[in-house]
Amino acid sequence: MNWQPSLRDPFAFTQVDIRQDEHSHAAEHRSINLAISERGFSALRRLDPLLEAQVREQAIPMHGRMIHAVDGKQTSQAYDVFGKHISSVERSALIKVLLDEAGRQARVSMHFGHELVDIDFDLRRVTLRDKESGQQFVAEADLIVGADGAYSRVRQRMMTKVMMNYSQTYIEHGYCEFSMAAAADGEFAMDPGHLHIWPRGSFMLIALPNRDGSFTCTLFMPWREFDQLRSSEEAVKFFRANFPDALDRMGEKSVCAEYARNPKGSLVYVKCSPHTYKNRAVILGDAAHAMVPFYGQGMNCGFEDVEKLDEIMVGVLQRSGARNSTQTVELTDEQLLWALDEYSATRSADTDAIVDLALDNYVEMRAKVVSYPYLLRKHVEGLLHRLFPTAVIPLYTMVSFTSIPYSAVIRQWSRQTLWIRRSIYAAAAALALGAGAVTARLLGLRLPTLSELARVFSHHG
């Protein structure tokens, strides 16, 4: 069993080499751009700070949400009171950086265009099929890492060996992508420093900037409403009524063509536990925790999986006396078993938490961002965060700009909710009391004494 202090997978099997086939992902109808934030960058940094720098170079900072009203009025809502930002990065650009880096590792051998046929976990054997030639072959594996997405076959095979608690849930909304080309002068048609949202209650349109000056727009909507837009003409009418400023920038012709052509995607989330089978296999990323895309954490969480697993493995090696060097060291079967058990036990609580947070954030994006209670809390929390930067941290900040474990994020946020609610009530009560006192003075009424007040309150328990 060979293991290096930093995660380097000796064999990597993947569907397609995107560097050879520019259109492969578009053909799979996967979204073009992704949001990357602290957790994603942190994992890249751990592998190599240069890798982080390379990705940052490709990324477009988004400092806040730009809320579009139906009348076209835009309102900026910063993501963070200290100016922190998330970034939009093109899926293909990111994959290229990662594949190039993997290719530079001497011990990594990459195989594209293969599909998993079967796994014999106990014999540590993986049967694969070359999709082009149809030829099957068997690979031996010390550890099988399944990062094969929401419909993971590795997970499916693990489920026949381990008592896995598993759930997959489709939300009753779907999505459709549209593009907004760059303006005639090649410039962005809207401010590229924001994630644009057209929140409309039960549905929304969002837009993320691309490096070529275009935006990728996504309409998220209940299926039953998609069902009502039976023709492209009806879709254009729908855009005209709900997103007129977006429609003007995208062009009726483009919206019409894309609504007809682009597939309507479903949104599923997956929770499971354990994420590992003995010391033989582990599932990472969407395979272990597919989530709805509304927190922009899907990829970030997947990258963090790798970081956490690596941390635990390196910890095992360090405790066993192995130097923290770049030389190849051995991880015993027992150490690997302990590390994978530890990973699964700690990680699944965190991945369950972000799956839930991502679901909640859909309601926030499509409805709450324009509601007064939400905005009030946002301002109070932002103010408290400014005053006590570590004691009170807004939810979005904890998720996107820190590496606080997701489950701890939920615990801290619940505590904050309680205290902020109390503060708001207290402030409202103080205001009301003050206003009452002033009114009483103006009317020449006698104010009750403290002891009289105390009596009133003691009666009401």
Add this chain to the structure above:
Amino acid sequence: MNWQPSLRDPFAFTQVDIRQDEHSHAAEHRSINLAISERGFSALRRLDPLLEAQVREQAIPMHGRMIHAVDGKQTSQAYDVFGKHISSVERSALIKVLLDEAGRQARVSMHFGHELVDIDFDLRRVTLRDKESGQQFVAEADLIVGADGAYSRVRQRMMTKVMMNYSQTYIEHGYCEFSMAAAADGEFAMDPGHLHIWPRGSFMLIALPNRDGSFTCTLFMPWREFDQLRSSEEAVKFFRANFPDALDRMGEKSVCAEYARNPKGSLVYVKCSPHTYKNRAVILGDAAHAMVPFYGQGMNCGFEDVEKLDEIMVGVLQRSGARNSTQTVELTDEQLLWALDEYSATRSADTDAIVDLALDNYVEMRAKVVSYPYLLRKHVEGLLHRLFPTAVIPLYTMVSFTSIPYSAVIRQWSRQTLWIRRSIYAAAAALALGAGAVTARLLGLRLPTLSELARVFSHHG
């Protein structure tokens, strides 16, 4: 598309013909006896009243729970104030009755020892493999009915075609079966008219009677406690400490041998929705709603699936003007689609409900049956049921002795919980008030006037 007013499946593929191989189910380590109650009998009755009679002949009535204390003291808790009972039936006997009945249908062709290889739903083709010869063949099917258990392959294939919400959850308890032979005179070692329970808080032993005078006993316990009983000797010691009267009846030698030999089973429950794919396939029984065994409803619910599906199909035929006759009538593709959609939409809420109820009943059986609040409510509810037989119905009665849809059972039970709690509080308050008044009179105190009381209550809002 041929369809008869009563459900008759033209082709049935099943693993094994239990009539040819007496030990097949024992070899699969499935439990030997099952509880059958009203829902199961109702479905049999719908097919043929003679079928119900045949099964009733084989069944042993159990009128209540017999609670065994550690000191061996037995307390009977009747299942129903009007004397209704559930029954213990041997799995193999029941299967034989059903297979014989199916065999008598001219249009049913049965094939044993086949396993499902693949399904092409759109071409309505099922590929099967004869497990003995290894030969594969293709069967054409108007409608594919997957009643293939908790690990259903039909469900697995459906999941690749339909956006199925699915969850499987293993509880952290396992089980192990033991037998209690008939006494030397061939008689039952305990009262056969009861389901015997040794409730011990976090774990329990239960026993159901068999027609040969024996009982089948099952120990349900957290895995971590099983892990602590590493040898058969420790298991015997454990029985001696917790179930001494059962151990005396079973014999140390038998418990020792069976603990070593019998597998420790896991307990999983499954929820999913939809249960159907277009007008091509439907999953029934454990395939759609595996549940923990604590309500004795697993098989009953599966039989009720068939009854509900048949009711819906017959309803479609009747509305379309087909006579309610025994002649073969056609169900159009559209009618079948409507019927399956209707079945899935209504049935999944009910099957989810019984999956939850079965889980809750584990806590009731292993802990609550000896708690005072539980017994108090049981008596109050029993009394109210006697007074108002249709207005108040105990939960157990609704589940086991009626065909009220499971989801309606949960709704009615929630309402009853509220009212019974209120009644108990009101009775307690009245008692306390009465006692207070008497005490006050005895002490010669002046009782407050009504207007004084009113003032006190108005202060406390």
